[in-house]
Amino acid sequence: VDENLDGRNDFITEKTILIMSGDAQYEDRGALSFVNSHPATITVASAFKDSAGNPAQIKAGTIFRVLNISSVEIDVVAIKTQTDPKVMGRxxxxxxxxxxxxxxxxxxxxxxxxxxxxxxxxxxxxxxxxxxxxxxxxxxxxxxxxxxxxxxxxxxxxxxxxxxxxxxxxxxxxxxxxxxxxxxxxxxxxxxxxxxxxxxxxxxxxxxxxxxxx
Missing domain, CATH: 2.60.120 (Jelly Rolls)
Structure with missing residues (x-):
């Protein structure tokens, strides 16, 4: 992602990433995690898709927004974690x-x-x-x-x-x-x-x- 995010505090995890340009335009995904060390990276819950439903490549220069709302995907992951009996110590x-x-x-x-x-x-x-x-x-x-x-x-x-x-x-x-x-x-x-x-x-x-x- 943009180098301006290097070293930034984590304001992305569990938010929604909305792609504004490129093959996956208007696709959104939940952000599972954010690593702010160079190069900063965002891991999303599932792969972005293009208009045909094929995996989309997020190229350099792609514009995206971080929406300050919880993603349904993230909520599902959280629910699975909370209810999974195989979680450590449960x-x-x-x-x-x-x-x-x-x-x-x-x-x-x-x-x-x-x-x-x-x-x-x-x-x-x-x-x-x-x-x-x-x-x-x-x-x-x-x-x-x-x-x-x-x-x-x-x-x-x-x-x-x-x-x-x-x-x-x-x-x-x-x-x-x-x-x-x-x-x-x-x-x-x-x-x-x-x-x-x-x-x-x-x-x-x-x-x-x-x-x-x-």
């Missing part, structure tokens, strides 16, 4: 189910995705019946080289898996999305003997915007 909740009528072994519950997250709470709820069969215990932990334990096999012993029982954990455990770290449930002993569906819910926050548990 509480997210994820739910899954698992059937304990499966062979002894370890099964995936959640996987860290895109960016790291910190899990703050986790709960598993039994159905309306006591567990039994060959099942002796369950545990919930990460698949890290040094597993981080949510529910130990002691807490998940068969004696505690009564009708509608809930086993809960509160704390802080980092789930590394870079290694696609998982939260897993281990069945010890063997299968329950018939369908035994449990609900598992975790509360967590993204360390960097975009992180979530899948």
């Amino acid at each position: 509480l997210q909740i994820v739910h899954t189910t698992i059937d304990l009528n499966q062979a002894e072994g370890t099964y995936d519950l959640f996987t860290g995705t895109t960016q790291d997250v910190v899990v703050e709470k986790l709960v598993i709820r039994m159905p309306n019946a006591a567990a039994g069969g060959a099942l002796t215990s369950i545990s919930i932990q990460t698949d890290d080289t040094t597993p981080q334990v949510f529910i130990s096999s002691t807490n998940g012993a068969i004696a505690n898996l009564t009708a509608e029982a809930q086993l809960a954990w509160t704390g802080a455990i980092l789930i590394d999305a870079g290694t696609e770290a998982k939260i897993q449930l281990t069945i010890a002993g063997g299968a329950h003997g018939s369908e035994y569906i449990c609900d598992v819910i975790a509360e967590y926050r993204a360390v960097v915007s975009g992180g979530y548990l899948a």
